[in-house]
Amino acid sequence: MAQQPYYAPPVPIAYPIPIVGPHFCSPHPVDLVITRKVLTITDGNFVVTDVNGNFMFKVKGSLLTLHGRRVILDAAGNPIVALRRKILSAHNRWQVFRGESSEPRDLIFTAKTSSMIQLKTELDVFLAHNKAQEVCDFKVKGSWLERSCIVYAGESYSIVAQMHKKMSAESVLLGKDKFMVTVYPNIDYAFIVALIVILDEINSSDE
Numbered sequence: 001m002a003q004q005p006y007y008a009p010p011v012p013i014a015y016p017i018p019i020v021g022p023h024f025c026s027p028h029p030v031d032l033v034i035t036r037k038v039l040t041i042t043d044g045n046f047v048v049t050d051v052n053g054n055f056m057f058k059v060k061g062s063l064l065t066l067h068g069r070r071v072i073l074d075a076a077g078n079p080i081v082a083l084r085r086k087i088l089s090a091h092n093r094w095q096v097f098r099g100e101s102s103e104p105r106d107l108i109f110t111a112k113t114s115s116m117i118q119l120k121t122e123l124d125v126f127l128a129h130n131k132a133q134e135v136c137d138f139k140v141k142g143s144w145l146e147r148s149c150i151v152y153a154g155e156s157y158s159i160v161a162q163m164h165k166k167m168s169a170e171s172v173l174l175g176k177d178k179f180m181v182t183v184y185p186n187i188d189y190a191f192i193v194a195l196i197v198i199l200d201e202i203n204s205s206d207e
Contacts, residue, residue, distance in 0.1 A: 013160070013186040019108060019127065020081055020098075024190040029182055032056065032189060034196060036177040046200070048193055051180075057193050070197055071100055072190070081108065081194055085201065094198045109137070109191075111198050121149055121199065140195060144203045147179040151192060160187045163196070 016025035035047045046059035060079075061070035070083040079100045086093040093112040097103070107128045114122040125138035135155060142149035142163070151161040161183045181196060183189040 013184065016186045017160075017188060019188040020190040020194070021188070024188045025186050026183075026189070027185050029184055030189045032181045032183065032193065034179055034181060034193075036179075036200065046197060057190070059197055070201065072194060072197065074190075080190055083194060083197060083201070092202045094201070096194050096198075111195065113202060114139075121203070123195070123199065123202075125195065138195075140199065144199050147177075149199065151195060160184055161189075161192045 016022055018025050031051045033049045033051060033053075035049070046057075047055070048057035049055055055075050057075070057080075058073045058077075059070055060073055061083075069085075071079050072081050072083070074080050080098075082097045082100045082102065084095050084097065084102060086095055093110065095110050096108045098106040098108060109125055109127045110133070111123050111125045114124050121140060121142050121144045123140035124136040125140070126133045127137045130137055137154055138160070139152045139155065140149050141152065147163050147165040149163045150159055152158060153160050161181055163179055163181050165179050181192060183192050
């Protein structure tokens with residue numbers, strides 16, 4: 001039997017950390033339910049709701065697009081961020097821009113795998129103002145296969161969000177991969193959703 005992952009208690013953050021936008025920061029923990037249709041590569045294969053089933057985000061774009069472009073839409077259908085894979089990069093590198101932009105001035109953050117060959121998931125995240133990219137602003141560690149990744153603040157052990165699997169007989173029968181992400185208070189949950197989509201892209205391309 002696989003060992004159950006240890007979930008550390010949240011580290012309280014006293015002030016909002018808006019990365020995509022301040023309206024995506026909550027003073028309370030936010031539980032997101034992410035449903036990924038396993039057998040489809042068409043638009044909208046990612047849907048994000050709250051625990052009550054209220055629609056929050058949808059991902060637009062195909063896994064097979066030439067430039068690996070995905071767009072995250074909010075509940076009203078407005079594009080909030082565009083995710084673009086950087087071609088010809090030694091590491092698996094993604095850039096995230098505001099709206100549907102690809103202009104350098106609209107860059108929000110960059111995420112890349114910590115090493116070229118990975119047995120476990122490890123992603124370094126650099127905010128746009130971190131030009132040197134010597135020390136990451138956030139780090140993702142864990143196992144994507146087991147849906148047990150944890151997002152840390154920088155190189156610390158301060159946890160800002162974590163995934164946990166949500167399996168059901170219905171999920172298996174309908175070919176859906178459903179899991180939850182708990183985002184701790186004052187952390188931008190749209191930013192966390194963008195990281196989840198990047199993790200899925202990286203692991204799908206490695207399969």
